[in-house]
Amino acid sequence: MNWSVKVAFLMAVLCWPAFIAGQSSIVLDDNVTQRHLILFDGNAHEVSICGFLPGAIYHLTATPVNGQHSFALALAGGGPNDSRELDFQAAKACHTVLLQLQSKGSLEREPVYLTIGRVGDHPVAGPTNTLLPPAITTNAGVPYFQLISDVFIGGNCYNVTGMTGSGNGAAVGSFANGATSIGFPTGVILATGQISNATGPNNTTGVTTDFPGGATDPDLNALSSATVQDVVRMEFDFVPTNDTLKF
Secondary structure: OOOOEEEEEEOOOOOOOEEEEOOOEEEOOOOOOEEEEEEEEEOEEEEEEEOOOOOOEEEEEEEEOOOOOOEEEEEOOOOOOOOOEEEEEOOOOEEEEEEEEOOOOOEEEEEEEEEEEEOOOOOOOOOOOOOOOOOOEEEEOOOHHHHHHHHHHOOOOOEEEEEEEEOOHHHEEEEEOOHHHHOOOOEEEEOOOOHHHHHOOOOOOOOOOOOOOOOOOHHHHHHOOOOOOOOOEEEEEEEOOOOOOOO
16 A cells, blocks of 8 residues: 655754753752753742852853843842853852843743853863764755755655755754764754754853844744744655655
8 A cells, every 4th residue: 555644854953951940949060061941930030059169150141042032140139230141259059140131021931041150160081091982973055855865765765755845054964973972873964053063062152053034934933932943844755665664
């Protein structure tokens, strides 16, 4: 029996940090820069943070997920601050940080990343004989029909038609050298930003897409209350040769 299936991939690079809502507390891990997601309500949000090393200097950054609003960070009980970045010396193990909206009005469940790191505390690895696995390599700008027929499916196992795609050319392509790190030696990569970022390491706070005026999608817009940007889409129709499909 022949049957056709239409497959559409709408993929986004997401980070799943510790989830925070309201006035939940954060407990810091030693010597590790952390990023936490806050769902901002109103025009100000208090975050209680514990695990500071008294006497150490910390750097905090507030990064709006959707880029639609700007925020300022201030230490509760300290002086005012109109920047999204805050540096301070911890006087005790627990401090409260105030996240303020820098415009009139209020927000409801607006996602904001709060990044916390200890300044100058970047341990240097000692000598080692351990060989690191090869880094993932990416190849952007590959035509969609080639990605689908040669990379994603391959082997001429299916009758494939209607191969289309959309999105920034730098956000879609193929990858190699992934067997050791992710379990797939080669494949297709779709992202909401530069696929070259997948090679790592990602030690930068608030990595952006660098794509001005990113594409959107009406189906995703219907599912999200936030602005959808930088959509990458790959679609095709195919007729399988057996009753089992794995991908």
